[in-house]
Amino acid sequence: MRHTHVPTSSILLILGSVLCFTMLDTITKYMTQRYSVPVLVWARYTVQFLAMLVWLGPSMRLRLFHTDRLPLQVVRGGVLLASSLFFVGALRSLPLANATALNYTTPVLVVLMATLVLGERMTPARVAFVVAGLAGMLLIVRPGSDVFRGASLLALLAALCYATYQIMTRVLYGESPRVLLFYPAVVGAAVMTALAPGLDWPAQMPWQHAVLIVVGGLLGTLGHFLFILAFQHGPASALTPFTYMQLVWATLMGWVVYGYFPDGMTIAGMGVIGLSGLLITLHERRRAMARMTGPVTVQ
Numbered sequence: 001m002r003h004t005h006v007p008t009s010s011i012l013l014i015l016g017s018v019l020c021f022t023m024l025d026t027i028t029k030y031m032t033q034r035y036s037v038p039v040l041v042w043a044r045y046t047v048q049f050l051a052m053l054v055w056l057g058p059s060m061r062l063r064l065f066h067t068d069r070l071p072l073q074v075v076r077g078g079v080l081l082a083s084s085l086f087f088v089g090a091l092r093s094l095p096l097a098n099a100t101a102l103n104y105t106t107p108v109l110v111v112l113m114a115t116l117v118l119g120e121r122m123t124p125a126r127v128a129f130v131v132a133g134l135a136g137m138l139l140i141v142r143p144g145s146d147v148f149r150g151a152s153l154l155a156l157l158a159a160l161c162y163a164t165y166q167i168m169t170r171v172l173y174g175e176s177p178r179v180l181l182f183y184p185a186v187v188g189a190a191v192m193t194a195l196a197p198g199l200d201w202p203a204q205m206p207w208q209h210a211v212l213i214v215v216g217g218l219l220g221t222l223g224h225f226l227f228i229l230a231f232q233h234g235p236a237s238a239l240t241p242f243t244y245m246q247l248v249w250a251t252l253m254g255w256v257v258y259g260y261f262p263d264g265m266t267i268a269g270m271g272v273i274g275l276s277g278l279l280i281t282l283h284e285r286r287r288a289m290a291r292m293t294g295p296v297t298v299q
Contacts (some may be wrong), residue, residue, distance in 0.1 A: 011242050013230035018246035020223030025096060026253045027216040030094040031209065036200040038192065040213070045188030047217025048224075052182050067089040067175060075188025083161035084188070086154045093151035095260050100250035101140040101269075102155035107243050108133050109163035116198075117167050125279070132276035133195060139269030140247070147194050160234050169231055177228045181221070244273040 024044075026127075031040050056064055067073050090099045108130050114120040172180060192199075229237060247270050254260040 007062065007234050010230040010234035010239055013226045014242040016243055017223045018191055018215065018243055019206055019249050020057055020219045020226065022100070022246055022249035022253055024216045024219040024223065025091060025250065026257055027212050027219075029091045029099075031097055031216075032088060033212065034209070035205075037085065038195065038199045041081070041188070041202060042086055042192035042196065042199065043213045044084065044220055045185055045192055046219045048221040049096060049185040049189040050063075051218055051221050052178075052185055056182070060178065061137060063176075067179055067183070068102055069172060069175070072168065072172060073175075073179075073183040074187055076165060076172070077184040078191070079168065080162050080165045080184045081188040081191060082163060083158045086158035086161065088153040090155035094155065096254040096258060097120075097140070097247070097251045097260065097262060097266070099155050100152075100247055100281055101137055101155035102136055102152055102164070103158060103159045104133075104244060104247060104273075106159040106163045106166070107241070109160065109165050113167045118170055119189045127181060129276050129279070132272055133241075133244065136244075136272035136276065139272060140266045146298070169228055173232055177225065177232065180228050182224050185221070186225070186293065207246065212280070225258075231269040241273075241276060244270075247273060263264055 028040060029285045030043075052064070087099070089102060090102070094102070111122075111126060111130050169180060251262050251270065253267065255262070
């Protein structure tokens, strides 16, 4: 069944999800100045894997591994792992808001991929959303500035991988959200643990850093769970505007934690992005109501 409007519950799930991701990114950026990227990614997935075993293992047991599409689940987990490695690498060098803005080529890619892969219709309003989203992003990152150099390529690769992950999540509609959350943790933890002997491990780690890493892993777990629930109950191309709220969260976190305050053009870009999200939502709801009320108005 295809959804014709954006459920309010899905909107709230998306907003909560991207807030969790921003808090995770804030912690991760701090840690990248002290520890290697692969070690941090290993910790993030291992914490998620162990947390899910403790949380869901006793009640679900082997059902936690049950899936009718195992190869797709494994590939999806590998795609998300690649996205994490690229993005954490970008966070090491880029300001939080800039890395997040570059990563927000993801929603535009999702809208386009949803049309090609999922058969969702590219309406004029959705075309306008793609254009407005790109325009807003360009106002934030400004071509020709330092944000497009060096680590920016890693952020763009992360966006491509993450868009693929989102589409694969939609393709797996009907699978248990808990199973969908568990397999990326299994794949990420397994791959990074296999590579562990070659990683640059720290000689020692303060307990405060260990706590932050665990908290970050738990935030990532919660964020992905909320994200999966949202995309299973609403069309990908209509929900993606709300993921742009992460730009606001990232800007605020960057200001509070790292002292980076956005300039006027950055604020303008966020305004364009937010307005495009609001308009596409109103458009989707109006179309849905017209379809429901149209036939019954004829006497």
